Amino acid sequence: MPKKRGYHHGNLRQALVQAALSLIEVRGPTGFTLSEAAKQAGVTPAAVYRHFDGREDLIAEAARQGYEVFADLMEYAYAKGQPSALASFEATGRAYLAFARKYPGHYVAMFESGISVNRTPELAMVSNRAHGVLERAAVELSRHIAPDKRPPAQMVSAHIWAMCHGVVELFARGSPGTISPFPPEELLETGIGIYLRGLGLLPADH
Amino acid sequence: MPKKRGYHHGNLRQALVQAALSLIEVRGPTGFTLSEAAKQAGVTPAAVYRHFDGREDLIAEAARQGYEVFADLMEYAYAKGQPSALASFEATGRAYLAFARKYPGHYVAMFESGISVNRTPELAMVSNRAHGVLERAAVELSRHIAPDKRPPAQMVSAHIWAMCHGVVELFARGSPGTISPFPPEELLETGIGIYLRGLGLLPADH
DNA sequence: TGTACATCAGTGAACGCGCGTTCACTGATGTAC
């Protein structure tokens, strides 16, 4: 049974989110306009207001869906690494980059659009869920370090988060003209490797 | 002899750059408008065109001046660390963060405004000068690592660059509502420390 | 199965806005004699 096409769109809400995502990906967070998203969904700008409070609200929904996928990916990666704390930790780092590369529109909506994570309780919750995975992995990892030379787990997670974010911003979504000297995946892999060696969690002579 | 005030501004070009910088800092790269910069400099929007080709050109000049200061700071930090390769390397990392915190307007114009570094040859050159310092520091540092377990110097510099950038973006210029668990300086210091230990350049039991 | 009706997702016209940019102009400043 084919989807009915006609006066009523059928699933305009999600179509608008998709349009917003692809626009954000192509044009950047600045370039996104509600009017263009509406046009891309084959609809008048005014129709958007049947489903969203406005431009910001549409972006926020795109970001929310991104966080949802992001958190799922992180949890999946974590689970796959278990029961090894080290494997789980490394996997979540990789998942971060993988997400950024696979869902660039979502990534920009989440991290570069200026949408505050505290905009709605729902957004805050799903964002916490995502970050929580990395922190849990860091806590477990910390247990394998001698207490006297163990940095706070939250700090470890912040370091890795920062490196992931930095690699993504600088080398995975490079500004035009900037050429990355290495594939981002390799850069992140080796970077995290050296860091973990510094924590005494990987053999030094490798 | 007091600066003459009157019909002619005297130093409008630089006044516009300053206005642009403070607007970019406050409103973000999106929020910056040529008209508002002109108003802030006490001048009609049309006057801007006596000194710049337009909006983009004004942002590019702000970015260029930022790169100039940035490169100077990096070179100064590097020189201060000499003759120790390690001290120079660490100092340049710190200088990155210090620049981002001291010149937030410049930083945004340089890294978040969407201005390509290849916009003009002059911009490309000064950007290369800045990056060159970190790479030089990384090359010197590499000499202290046994060749068989030495990652490419360019990779080391990319790792540190990524971590600096990540710390700045996530923890130093935190989006509203996001609270950093540690001061960015401490985060970067410890992060680089662990990384250098991973390279075998710092004692493991510290 | 057919009809009357309520619902509500869309239209399309209109709005006010601030933007970047252009243009002919003006009048202060600096210079030549």
Added chain:
DNA sequence: TGTACATCAGTGAACGCGCGTTCACTGATGTAC
């Protein structure tokens, strides 16, 4: 020192544009009987 003149950094009015948002409306869809 004074005058005539060229320069050029600013004005201010005007432009076309696309934006986000509002509003009364319309007509397709779904439901009650």
